[in-house]
Amino acid sequence: MTRASVPITGPVLLLGDAMPSTMRKPFNPVKAAAVQAAVERAQTGQASQVGPDPALHSHDAELRWVEAVLRHRLSLHSLGRPIGIRTRDDDxxxxxxxxxxxxxxxxxxSFADRTLDFLATYDDRRRLIFDLLAPCAQCGKPVPTEEINSLGDLGDYLLQTRDGLGGSPRLRTSPAHAADCLARGD
Ligand SMILES: [Zn+2]
Structure with a gap:
């Protein structure tokens, strides 16, 4: 069963009284669009198509390019308002x-109520991928937690429908874990 075909019954309920507290904060256009994309994907079984990533024209501009790819994958241009992204090398x-x-x-x-932190790396197929950073359940360090490569992925994360995501393969290998963290693999 593919990720897109997993039947989800949660979001319909979650959009009602049981909506997570994070969704009740001041209106956030990215979160609202992400949740809508996740619900639509769950209902139709199909992710919305955003087309190919923007091209990298100059290696000098790699940070800007990575930012442009994230904006593209999350369809931020479609929200009709500027969404600021802080982009820098990861230490x-x-x-x-x-x-x-x-x-x-x-x-x-950055939003009024929280900041979403992403990490961009290349996977073993040399594809640029984005992971959402969140505190490790064991050591509390910010580690790649979920692979977020579409607005629907972000919506699933915000709705806590983790079963539809499955966790980042880079969670176990992240060098950000504390040295003795049990979540860290070999
Ligand atoms: Zn850890």
Whole structure:
């Protein structure tokens, strides 16, 4: 069963009285759009198509390019208002697993009530991927928790429908864990 075909009964209930407290905070256009995308994906079994990523034209502009890809994957341009993203090199994670020369890219989207932190790295198929950083359940350090590559993924995360996501493969290998953290794999 693919991720998109997993039947979800939760969001319909979650949009009612049982909506998580994080969703009740001041209106947030990104969160609202993300939740809508997740619910639509659950109902139709199909993710919305956003088309190919923007192209990287100059390596000097890689940080800006990574930011542009995140904006594209999350369809932020469609929200009709500017969404600020802070983009910088990540001090902890490599851009490529086992790499040493290039740092991963850290991206933050700030809202009134919280900040969403993303980490951009390349997976083993050399595809740029985004993970949402969240405190490790064991050591509390910010580690890649869920792979978020579409607005629907973000909606599933915000709705806590973790079964529809499955966790980031980079959670166990993150060098951000405390040295003795049990969540860290070999
Ligand atoms: Zn940990």
């Amino acid at each position: 902890t994670h490599p851009l490529v697993a086992d790499g040493v020369h290039f740092p991963a890219v850290a991206l933050s989207i």
